[in-house]
Structures are given as structure tokens and as C-alpha cells.
Amino acid sequence: MANIQQVAKHAGVSVATVSRVLTGKNIVTAKTKQKVEEAIQYLNYEPSMLGRNLRNSESRIVLILIPTISNPFYFEIIKGIENMALSQNYSILLCETDSKPEKEEIYFDLLRKKMADGIISMDPAVNVETLKELAENYAIIQCSEYGGGIGIPYVTIDSEEASYRAVKHLIQIGHRKIALMNSDEKFLYARERRMGYERALQEHDIPLDPDYILYTQELGFEEGQLAMKKILKLEDRPTAVFAVSDLLAIGALKEINAAGLHVPNDIAVVGFDKIDFSNMTNPALTTVAQPMYKMGTVAARMLIEKIQGKPVDSVVLGFELVIRESTTG
């Protein structure tokens, strides 16, 4: 496979001139340009990014950190990131951490070893201390999930308000016994969503029942089933469930069905995220739609600006409550 030397030789010019033709930024005579392009064609030459990247001290690769690839919540975000990144000639490397520090380290190392130019972290479980430390020397953006007050720019939605609106919807259609299926409150968004839940209840003078608040380790289908099993065993059974992820809600749905109960007549269900599957279930799921694609493009743009050394500010995007069959029948 040809290199730039051979192209230069074949075209009868110096490597500098070939490089000028390649990058297109410098002035080259039309005639020389043609000679060079012919040589490139003839030799089937493709410039090596290995050489270019070393010289430019960049890899043009950005890392996306997600806890698991199995949660469809990330799809649209990833698409947004990818499209923005590709348009700026960056490639994305998808990094599944399984929320394990040792896998995280593998990808952090890629950054330290210059194999990546920056990170978009969507992993709430990520080691915040390490992230903060890395952020001093490398470009890092938090997307969707974020640790507040650690000085790393983020893009997200107002979780408290979204949660408030979801619960308010349930109250407005007549529910007063509403369960909250939340994730571990070590995550900021979990605390915010509980606060929104409480605010909606308080506003309508509904007393808080601690039995109605459940915590799950992860946001998956099985955890939703498990939590729903517990809810169904409560003496004073709730008439509605607000789950902080669609997968949890879908698990709940399945469990309610298995118990021979009807959604939404016996128990109404609200999810969070508006993943594709939320529309495929029976009944279709009422859910909070995050602007995922937008989130992705914004995060990518922020990261690229950060890589270029520009200052970037955090962004809070809007959301939308999508009302479907699981609350209105």
C-alpha cells in the first residue's frame, strides 16, 4: 500500500506538496494539483490516519460511556451524537461499562493514551472523582445523567419538573394512591424525581406513604417485575404506579397482567423515557418523552467545542408528557 513518499515521487513533487493537495488548505497550482491527483489515483493511495493523527496529536475519536447497551433509552441519544460527530469528522466508540469501575478504567485509559479526544458520559454510576480529575486535562461532557457541582458541563432535562408533571397527570385523572418506582437515590436524578413526586402529592394534599416508594438497583425489566410484585402485596394497593424508566414500567405492566389485573382500570402505569418499545406493549405506555436525539447532538457539539478549547455551558432541555393507553384506557 502506497504512502505519501511514493505519491510524491510518482508525481515528481515533494511530500509537502502532496500534503498540501490532501489537506486542501494551501495554494497549489492547478497543474501540480492534477499531477498529484493522478499519482494518488494511479497508486490507489489512501492517506494513513495513523501518521496524520500522530502529527496532529489527535485521534478524532470520541468515547460514549453507557452502563449497558441493552437499554433502548440510549439509542436516540447515540444517533444524535453519532450524526453530529460524523459531520465533524469524528468517529464514536461506544463503551459499555456494565457500571463496573474496571471496565470504566479501560476506556479512561484510551483517553489518557491519546486514543480518544474526549468522553460523553451517560453512566450515572461512573466514578465521579476520577471523572472530575480527568476533566482537568481532557474534554468531558455529561449527558442525561450528571453529577451536579463537579464543574463538568452537562446536558439534561429538568427531572424534578418532569416527575411532577407525570404524577400530576395521574392525580388529575383521579388517582390518589400512587406508587413511585425509583432507582437508588445515590443518583441525583433519582432524588430529583422523588422530589417532583412529593411536590405533586403535597400540592393536592395527598399524604406521603413510605410504603408506596420503592427503590430498584437497576432500571431494567426484571427489576420492574420484582418491584411490582412487592407493590401488589401491599394491603392498601395503589391504583397507579409511576416508574422512572420505561423498562421498569414494562416490567410492572407484565406483572400486573400476570396477576390478572387490568391496566389502566385496576392500576394505571406511567413510564419515563419514551423508548420505542413503550409503544409496542399492550396497552401502550404513558411516558415522559425526553428529547433524546437533540440531547445527543447538543452533547456532541459541546464536546467538540470543548476539544477545541472553547468554553461551554451546561444545557437543560425541555420534555413532554406523552399520554397513552396505560393511563387513559
Next chain:
Amino acid sequence: MANIQQVAKHAGVSVATVSRVLTGKNIVTAKTKQKVEEAIQYLNYEPSMLGRNLRNSESRIVLILIPTISNPFYFEIIKGIENMALSQNYSILLCETDSKPEKEEIYFDLLRKKMADGIISMDPAVNVETLKELAENYAIIQCSEYGGGIGIPYVTIDSEEASYRAVKHLIQIGHRKIALMNSDEKFLYARERRMGYERALQEHDIPLDPDYILYTQELGFEEGQLAMKKILKLEDRPTAVFAVSDLLAIGALKEINAAGLHVPNDIAVVGFDKIDFSNMTNPALTTVAQPMYKMGTVAARMLIEKIQGKPVDSVVLGFELVIRESTTG
């Protein structure tokens, strides 16, 4: 950020010695080794992969080509590939082609420009001619979907047999009017699955009804709904549907429910792939389980061997019919 020169200087040795300590393959005195390690520690040095990769003429990155990230079918395969790759110090770059040649080209270029060492293609829509051409100079493996007879090693299952077994199951539980929801027969696997379907029918003297065979453009939920709508309009309505992907089957499920019919009492449904969601629906889906994780690890191993210049042979893995509520109630 420090480079190898500075480490060498600080440790009072040559860069060669530092490199020897880094790679660990050459003999270095315990004393010098310690000096170097202290310098590395002191300077917070991380070797740059840009330099190393240029010198070694490798990127240690492999590409995974998938049509869309939204189909959960790819999850487990990707996990398999990733784990095997990581264990061999490769990183994976997930490439969504949207089945568009122009996006494909972006990723092929990464290979040509030495930014990637090889490709695992799972995209049946991939331009076979280009792929074949690339395979002459680069390491390429086909996974799950493959073009036969083009000399590129693949790992897959026996689609014809799997399809045969799925349809046979439907026949054994009493069905004779069985629809096939297939994808475009430009894909080899689609042709193979139709053949399996026909073989099962023939074996039980069930005449082929062309109205019972439907073709969809893609393998998603909406296409399943659409196809099911058509099936429900048939005068002589089938009592069972075999869909060549779980997403199609889930779309069918939803549509059957919407029509007020019951699965499996009115219509039984069988899917293909055993994606996570096939278990989350109501009722849970009978489906053909592909050994996806295994497929991923095998494909990754094959690719790495190919990169190392070793000869590799294609592999056909087993499958399993998972019988659940959508056929047996």
C-alpha cells in the same frame, strides 16, 4: 503531558530502555526498571497510542457494521464481540449504516485509512462487491448475515433448519394454515427461511398458499403491524404466523390484540432471535434462539486471527426453539 523522551531523561536512560520497560518483552535490569518506573510515576506518564500505533502499523480498533442500533438482536452479539476484543486489547467501533451506502463508505474509509484493523459485518444490505474487494486487502468477517460464495469467512446458524423446526412446531400443535412473515428475498437468510418453511409444509402434505407468504422491507415493529393487517384481511385467515424476526412478531402481536383476537387461541405467533423483549410481551413470544453471545465471541476471534494473517474457516453454530405462551397459551 510527558512523552517518552522526558521519562528517559528523568530516569537517566535512553528512550529504548524506557520502551523496553513499557513493552516488557525485553530484558532490563531490576534497578533500571525501577528507575524508569519511578520516572513514569513521577511524570504521570502515559504512553501515547498514536506514536505506538504508527510505528506498529496498527490501530487496534475493529469495526462492527450493523444496519441499525435499534434492533436488540445485535446486543448480545456486540457484547460477545466486545468482550473477546477487549481481552485481546482491541477496541470496537460500532458503525450504524442505516443500510445506506454512503454511511457504509465512511466506515470502509476508516479501514482504508488504517484507522481500523478489520471489520465484522452484520449488515445484510452491505454492498457485497465493495466488501469482496476490501476483503482482498483487509481482515473482514461476516456475522449472522452473510453473502455466500464470496469467499469471506462467516459465522451463522442454519437458517433453513431453524425455520423448518419453527414451522414444524406449529404444525405439531395442530396448525395447518400458517403464514410466513419474511423479509426481502434479496437476502440469503430470507430465501433459506422460506425454504425451511416450505419443507415443513411439504413434509406434512400442506399445500403452499402464496397469499400466506408476506414480504417486509425491514424487520421492525411497524413492518410487523403492517404485514399483520394484511394477514387479518385474508378471507381464509391463517391460525398461525411465523415471523422471521421478533420485532415483526411483536408488531403482529400488537395488531392481533388490537383486532380483538387472542394469542394463541385465535392466532399463534412464532418469532426469531430471542431478543430480550420477546419475554416482556403479553403473551411471551415463542421464538428461535440464536447463540448470539457465542456468535460474537467466535466472530471476534476469527477476525483477530485474520488480522494476524492466519487462515480462518467459516463456522455454523446451533440454535434452539424456545416455546412460550404465544403458541401454547
Next chain:
DNA sequence: GATGAAAATGTAATCGATTTCATTTTATAG
């Protein structure tokens, strides 16, 4: 202590591009 082989280390080339600075060529004006 001298000898020679083996072990440890150093020097310098190399991977393949980009870019600074120097040099040559071209164009413009007088």
C-alpha cells in the same frame, strides 16, 4: 587479572503524515 560470551543499554532509523522556514518560480510594474 585477562578473556570472551552473554546481558544490558544506547544510537539512530523508522512508521506516515503535517508544517515551518528557506528557496525557487511567477507575475507585476516601471
Next chain:
DNA sequence: CTATAAAATGAAATCGATTACATTTTCATC
């Protein structure tokens, strides 16, 4: 036609590692 500025091109340094080859050090042996 010459002087001069501007444009085009080339030579060589550079990015940061690895490694072939050369050189020095170590150490066992006599």
C-alpha cells in the same frame, strides 16, 4: 528587461513511540 513582491514548491524538523544494530557492561572461567 529588470527589480521586486507574491506565489508556489521543497528540505527538513516534528509528532511519540518501537526496534535493528552497535556498543558497553557484567560476570563466569581460567
